Amino acid sequence: MCGFKDKCTKDKRGRRVRRPIDQDILDRADHRMMENKELYRQRQMIVEHPFGTIKRGLGMTYFLTKGMQSVKAQISFAFLAYNMKRAINILGVKEIIRRLTGKKVFVSL
Template identity: 40%
Template sequence: MVKDKFVYDKEHDCYWCPEGQKLVYEGKHEGDKKIAYRIPDAVVCKKCKQYGQCTDFPRGRKIVRLSQEEVKEKLERQYEHPESQEIYKKRKARVEHPFGHIRRNLGMTSFLVRGREGARAEISVAATCFNIVRMITLLGGVRELIGGFMALQS
């Protein structure tokens, strides 16, 4: 059974399962990014007619919620509007192209270095390569690009 079948009760900070059982706050996961809720008594889950479909975990059903779940839900609702679909189509056409080129044509499927600074440096080099290739294409070739640079010097 999927999470959307469960109802989140913001006032009591808990979830309610489709059978009317309460899932209470269990704790945070991955720092403060995710919050877990669980049926307090696993026997309740095991006796439920949905057991096996909802969960087969011996400790009972567990729901994990993002700490910013309301923001995620708001953005998902907003995405469904026709105006948002138009914006997303433009984004796909404009933004996804460079990343697709970097991944496929430049062969950059993963970072070679570790850490935020290294990854930023690596993606900056890849973006610079993309921009140079794009300039060459827009100007009509390497000779035209060099000619353009030469014109800037004089």
């Protein structure tokens, strides 16, 4: 029996600690992250940025479709839009059209 029970709780049965069923998995993930902080920092910069951009920039906070196949199609279109937007920002409209058609393009913007 704990000698400090009367100082930390008034419940006759004592305090109860609840843990989610998968808490051990979450604890291991936290431990791996703490051991590899630099790797996770790099992942945040490279991998997670597109998801945040798609969520905020394209307003995609939830899926409009139901079913795995439809959701995969919807997220594929979102990634395509993200990649096209990024390519246009990097290369410019003229260069994108030139590369897609293989011809010289004169676009006035």
